[in-house]
Amino acid sequence: MYQINSIIYKGKGIVKVILATNNKNKIIEIRNKLIDLHHFEFFPLSSLKNPPEVIEDGDTFEKNALKKAMTISDYSGMAAMSDDSGLEVRALGGKPGVYSARYGGEGLDDAGRNSLILREMRGIEERRARFVCVIVLAFPDGTWKAAEGTCEGEITREPRGGMGFGYDPIFYIPALGKTMAELTIEEKNRHSHRAMALGKAAEILMGPGH
Ligand code: IMP
Numbered sequence: 219m220y221q222i223n224s225i226i227y228k229g230k231g232i233v234k235v236i237l238a239t240n241n242k243n244k245i246i247e248i249r250n251k252l253i254d255l256h257h258f259e260f261f262p263l264s265s266l267k268n269p270p271e272v273i274e275d276g277d278t279f280e281k282n283a284l285k286k287a288m289t290i291s292d293y294s295g296m297a298a299m300s301d302d303s304g305l306e307v308r309a310l311g312g313k314p315g316v317y318s319a320r321y322g323g324e325g326l327d328d329a330g331r332n333s334l335i336l337r338e339m340r341g342i343e344e345r346r347a348r349f350v351c352v353i354v355l356a357f358p359d360g361t362w363k364a365a366e367g368t369c370e371g372e373i374t375r376e377p378r379g380g381m382g383f384g385y386d387p388i389f390y391i392p393a394l395g396k397t398m399a400e401l402t403i404e405e406k407n408r409h410s411h412r413a414m415a416l417g418k419a420a421e422i423l424m425g426p427g428h
Contacts, residue, residue: 233258233423235355236266238290238300243383244412248301251407251416258423266294279303279316279352280364287356295358299419303351303411305385307335307373309344318385332377332388345372347389349398349411353419363422367414371398382406 237245237260249260263269272289276282279302286300304318314321314335322334339345349369356362369391377387379399386399391409398406407413 231257234296235260236290236294236296236298237262238272238286238298239263241301241383244301244303247403247407247410247412248299248416250403251413252420255420255423260299263290266290269293274302274316274319276302277316279350279366280354282316283352283354283364284356284362287354287362291356291358297358298356300354300356301351301412301415302354303349305335305347305349305389307339307347309342309346310335310338328384329377332385335373335385335388336376339373345374347371347373349385349389351411351415353412353415355419355422363419365415365418365422367411367416367418369398369409369411369414 235258237248239245240263245262252258252260270289270293272286274282274285276285283300283302286302287298290300291298302316304315306312306315314331321331326334348371351367353365353367354362355365371389371391374388374390374397377399378397379387381401381403382399387397389398390396391398394401394405394409398410401409
């Protein structure tokens, strides 16, 4: 009953998709964004017994996302969806980029990483930055598809807002007059890099124009 023969849903029951991430914030945003995809059920990685650990050693978001989704789809025999994402700051040559999660070393938490970026940006007028998200859908037949989303903004001078996660408090979106951390989840899911990528991923799952 649960089967995918192609990447596009063909009206055969409910398709189970494993979310190949341990990041609770990503899971909340993905589930909220895809809530209307009634033919799909999204399960956390923790629903698998002893899921393999995936080392994110790729030098692009797509390579890391592909590795996560492929590994979990192979292991579970189900479709898997992964998210690799990060912040690219223009004046820092695109850093922290694919190293966003570990920027500054393992000892830092989100607030510490935000302070580090603000220190590195002290005195710099060029503050443009963007968030990038690559979602990969991997299927049990070995096929896969990637969807990318970006969100343009600026690095603030100080953190602002208490919602979201990661670099949200230092990422200002001029069009909205708010930082990403000042957006409700619904607002973030209309504007974020992840929302853009998930919109494309939904098209891949359901087929265009659905
Ligand atoms: P990874 O995709 O697990 O390698 O980690 C992505 C990292 O990029 C997160 O730990 C955050 O630091 C950052 N990041 C990705 N998406 C967001 C977002 O929506 N808001 C804030 N930070 C994000």
